Amino acid sequence: MGSNYSKMTSRQYYRSASFDYEVRGLLNYSLSCCVNAVLQSFSATTELLDILNKWHPSDGTDERNVPWQLRNALEFMRDKSHPAPHEDFLKCLYHQAIRPFTQHDADEIFHLILNLSQEQMSDAAVAQEIRSLYEIKVETQVVCSKCKFIHRAPSSLFSLPLAICEGENTLEGCINSFLQLQKLRDSEKFNCERCDEKQPSTHEVKLVSLPPILCVHLKRFRNNGFTRKLFNKVTFPETFSNDIFAAGQSENADGLKADECYSLYAVVVHIGPAMFGHYTAFIRPNQDRWYYADDSCVQPSTWAKVQGTYGGAYRDTAYLLLYRKKSLNSSG
Numbered sequence: 001m002g003s004n005y006s007k008m009t010s011r012q013y014y015r016s017a018s019f020d021y022e023v024r025g026l027l028n029y030s031l032s033c034c035v036n037a038v039l040q041s042f043s044a045t046t047e048l049l050d051i052l053n054k055w056h057p058s059d060g061t062d063e064r065n066v067p068w069q070l071r072n073a074l075e076f077m078r079d080k081s082h083p084a085p086h087e088d089f090l091k092c093l094y095h096q097a098i099r100p101f102t103q104h105d106a107d108e109i110f111h112l113i114l115n116l117s118q119e120q121m122s123d124a125a126v127a128q129e130i131r132s133l134y135e136i137k138v139e140t141q142v143v144c145s146k147c148k149f150i151h152r153a154p155s156s157l158f159s160l161p162l163a164i165c166e167g168e169n170t171l172e173g174c175i176n177s178f179l180q181l182q183k184l185r186d187s188e189k190f191n192c193e194r195c196d197e198k199q200p201s202t203h204e205v206k207l208v209s210l211p212p213i214l215c216v217h218l219k220r221f222r223n224n225g226f227t228r229k230l231f232n233k234v235t236f237p238e239t240f241s242n243d244i245f246a247a248g249q250s251e252n253a254d255g256l257k258a259d260e261c262y263s264l265y266a267v268v269v270h271i272g273p274a275m276f277g278h279y280t281a282f283i284r285p286n287q288d289r290w291y292y293a294d295d296s297c298v299q300p301s302t303w304a305k306v307q308g309t310y311g312g313a314y315r316d317t318a319y320l321l322l323y324r325k326k327s328l329n330s331s332g
């Protein structure tokens with residue numbers, strides 16, 4: 001991570017050819033590469049700034065207010081003349097839960113920023129809109145093998161947590177595993193309320209509704225006393241349709257319609273080993289071409305280079321994938 005300052009002479013902005021959108025490089029302050037990469041993904045999620053701009057706080061603002069500083073950072077990232085678009089946002093986060101000079105987990109930072117943006121938002125309707133933009137609604141169903149009673153537990157997620165296994169993985173395979181029926185036997189027996197005793201059961205996660213922005217978390221870090229990173233290959237498509245969820249949707253699920261797909265527009269990348277890694281991001285604002293943001297250095301990129309983060313032979317590994325729901329009839 002120490003090489004970032006040597007890259008400061010690189011181009012810090014890149015003007016997208018067909019849209020008025022500046023991909024803005026972000027200086028690495030106190031090892032902020034993780035926040036920088038997540039912030040690039042939020043910046044490419046133009047819907048988020050549109051929602052934040054509906055908020056008009058009446059009682060002034062606090063420099064420690066996360067949604068306020070997030071909105072400022074996203075606005076300033078579009079302002080070529082602004083010298084330090086995310087410096088105040090980082091200071092604000094340092095007042096909260098995160099520490100400078102510490103390696104963070106991008107999925108945790110992603111959740112932290114989204115959760116604080118809702119908790120500290122004074123307008124309930126705007127907070128709900130932020131939630132709805134990312135919220136994946138699921139239902140966990142546990143079926144007692146003896147009395148067949150179905151225990152249902154609804155919950156919601158901001159990212160789909162996908163386990164990856166040794167060997168080669170595909171996104172579709174990881175999603176299938178997440179939604180697969182599991183048998184709970186022996187020590188895993190479930191305490192059935194109706195039988196009033198532990199019974200063998202089946203456990204299944206059903207998708208209830210899918211959001212406009214779907215974040216996929218490839219769980220590359222495994223902790224058995226110490227944190228280990230899985231470099232295994234995980235291939236993922238640039239677009240996919242509802243077929244990928246196979247049978248894992250509940251009846252009447254609010255999923256993708258026949259004429260809709262999910263289109264990849266941001267990838268948060270983790271480079272190197274678990275404890276000494278570095279984060280970067282690929283982003284494709286407005287469905288235009290790909291860009292690669294490595295802290296302050298931004299350069300045009302390609303889908304082929306994004307595919308270089310599948311893992312396996314590569315050190316650079318995709319960690320968070322952000323897909324936008326879109327109509328198959330629209331361009332891009």
Ligand SMILES: [Zn+2]
Nearest residue numbers: 144147192195
């Ligand atoms: Zn039972």
